[in-house]
Amino acid sequence: MMASAAEDDLEPLLGTRRQARELALSLLYEADAKTCPPAAVLADFPIEPDRFAADLVGGVGKHQEEVDGYIRRFAKDWTLERMPVVDRNLLRIGIYELLHRPDVPTAAAISEAVELARRYSTEESGRFVNGMLGRIAEEVREP
Helix, strand or coil: CCCCHHHHHHHHHHHHHHHHHHHHHHHHHHHHHHCCCHHHHHHHCCCCCCHHHHHHHHHHHHCHHHHHHHHHHHCCCCCHHHCCHHHHHHHHHHHHHHHHCCCCCHHHHHHHHHHHHHHHCCCCHHHHHHHHHHHHHHHHCCC
């Protein structure tokens, strides 16, 4: 089955954004492990990262207190520190996108975070990330 011209135009964008989110996750994971600001990890990156990845990492760093506040408020029976590092940073990326990237559709922000959670974290992580981001999106985004 052939893709339409419109779908062909979207594929590179989707692939690029998915790869950018993976890079952002990796850089935020590194910042978390080193207990340093995300901007420092971004500055030490040996090549110029994708603009979207750089925005995600920089935005999470700049708004981390606000973003972590949402995680603390919506996580039932979980402290931020007890969460798997991958889950915590995927939530940070997703929440940053929901709050500060109106160009990113709600469904895209959530589904990309869920997909990365399924790929890189625990068996339950996809459902956990989906539930958290879904509840937060209900509060911060127009239906």
